[in-house]
Amino acid sequence: MSPWTNHPKNLGKGCAKPDNFATPLSEEHLIKIFNRFDTSGDGLLSREEVKNAYNLLGKSFAGLRTWWTLLVGDENGDGYINQKEFIKLVKKNHLT
Numbered sequence: 001m002s003p004w005t006n007h008p009k010n011l012g013k014g015c016a017k018p019d020n021f022a023t024p025l026s027e028e029h030l031i032k033i034f035n036r037f038d039t040s041g042d043g044l045l046s047r048e049e050v051k052n053a054y055n056l057l058g059k060s061f062a063g064l065r066t067w068w069t070l071l072v073g074d075e076n077g078d079g080y081i082n083q084k085e086f087i088k089l090v091k092k093n094h095l096t
Contacts, residue, residue, distance in 0.1 A: 034086045044080035
């Protein structure tokens with residue numbers, strides 16, 4: 001889902017409303033998803049792993065989405081997304 005989907009100007013134009021989401025994923029499920037894309041097994045998602053995840057999910061503009069994900073999700077500024085940052089990012093953006 002695009003980070004701009006729930007922008008007020010998009011509501012009512014075929015975009016999902018925040019209250020129309022399916023049952024949220026559990027934290028345990030989110031950790032499994034994180035681990036699936038952590039191909040190096042270091043507990044961090046690198047820029048390349050994030051981009052590969054978007055590509056595997058069939059998302060367009062994987063490079064732009066990767067930039068946005070790291071800009072918004074990398075709270076400690078180390079250039080990676082850790083599990084805690086991943087879970088917070090997904091929940092914050094209603095991606096569950």
